[in-house]
Amino acid sequence: MIKVDGKVRRDPRFPLGIFDVVTIDKTNENFRILLDTKGRFLPHKINHSEAGFKLCKVIRKRIGKEKVPHIVTHDGRTIRYPHPDIQINDCIKYDLNKREVAGVIKFQNNAIVMVVGGNNIGRVGTLQSLEKHPGSFEIAHVRDSTGKAFSTRLGNVMVIGDSKESVISLPKGDGIKLSLIEERANRLGQEDEEEADEEDED
Numbered sequence: 214m215i216k217v218d219g220k221v222r223r224d225p226r227f228p229l230g231i232f233d234v235v236t237i238d239k240t241n242e243n244f245r246i247l248l249d250t251k252g253r254f255l256p257h258k259i260n261h262s263e264a265g266f267k268l269c270k271v272i273r274k275r276i277g278k279e280k281v282p283h284i285v286t287h288d289g290r291t292i293r294y295p296h297p298d299i300q301i302n303d304c305i306k307y308d309l310n311k312r313e314v315a316g317v318i319k320f321q322n323n324a325i326v327m328v329v330g331g332n333n334i335g336r337v338g339t340l341q342s343l344e345k346h347p348g349s350f351e352i353a354h355v356r357d358s359t360g361k362a363f364s365t366r367l368g369n370v371m372v373i374g375d376s377k378e379s380v381i382s383l384p385k386g387d388g389i390k391l392s393l394i395e396e397r398a399n400r401l402g403q404e405d406e407e408e409a410d411e412e413d414e415d
Contacts, residue, residue: 214237214238214239215235215236215237216235216236216237216238217229217233217234217235217236218233218234218267218309219234219236219309219310229246229254230246230288231246231247231248231254231329231371232245232246232247232267232268232269232288232371232381233245233246233267233288234246234259234264234267234309235256236264242258243258243259243260243261243263243264244256244257244258244259245257245259245263245264245381247327247335247383247384248327248329248334248335249335249384249386250334250335250336250386250388250389250390250391251334251335252334252335255384257382257383257384259381259382263381263382264309265308265309265310266306266307266308266309266315267288267306267307267309268304268305268306268307268318268371268373268380268381269286269287269288269290269304269305269307270286270287270302270303270304270371270372271284271285271286271299271300271301271302271303271304271305272285272286272287272301273285273301274295274299274300274301281293281294282294282295283295284299284305286305286307287371290307292305292314295314296314296317298317298319299314299317300319300320302320302367302370302372303317303318303319303320303372304317304318304320304371304372304373305317305318306318306380318372318373318374318375318380319372319375320340320372321340322340322341322342322343323339323340323341323375323376324339324340324372324374324375324376325337325338325339325340325372325373325374325375325376325378325379326338326339326340326353326355326370326371326372326373327370327371327373327388328355328365328369328370328371329369329370329371330365330366330368330369331365331366331369332365333355333363333365333369333390334369335388335390336355336357336363336388336389336390337357337358337373337379337383337387337388337389338355338356338357338358338363338388339355339356339357339376340353340354340355340370340372341354341355341356341362342354343367344364350366350367350368351366351367352364352365352366352367353365353366353367353369353370355370357388357389357390358387358389359389361390
């Protein structure tokens with residue numbers, strides 16, 4: 214009954230990772246596994262057209278046996294004879310039905326990125342700059358849509374869109390981390406609305 218990335222999986226313990234697409238044909242539902250700003254996995258409901266592809270970060274680019282070029286993605290896929298423009302840290306748009314690369318999102322300044330590790334996990338923003346440290350970790354500087362700036366290791370960052378818009382739809386909150394005070398204000402605001410609705414019903 215369950216398909217992960219377009220393949221039927223019968224093992225109830227089959228592991229899911231970030232950006233995996235889960236399809237349930239019986240209920241006609243599709244979900245993309247994303248992260249919230251507290252680092253928890255979040256099944257985000259998506260439509261059929263969006264369930265046809267998956268974003269994969271390129272982590273390796275090599276020339277293998279018999280001089281065959283290939284790239285390796287974050288979820289363990291090896292794709293032979295990739296387009297020469299594809300570089301490490303770019304994200305490929307992988308078509309799950311045709312099993313081929315449908316497009317590339319370049320890792321460059323002003324691209325929309327999601328943080329998938331570290332203290333800023335789950336946050337979404339635009340890439341401002343890259344700080345290079347030979348022999349150590351490279352640092353990516355990101356600014357979210359509210360104007361808050363933060364930085365994280367390059368390995369924690371995945372590109373999800375060009376400078377205009379994200380390729381995938383984002384869950385509620387759009388990957389903006391709220392402070393404890395803002396969270397409390399939101400909760401109290403929702404409770405007040407619920408009480409007002411109950412009073413209206415009475």
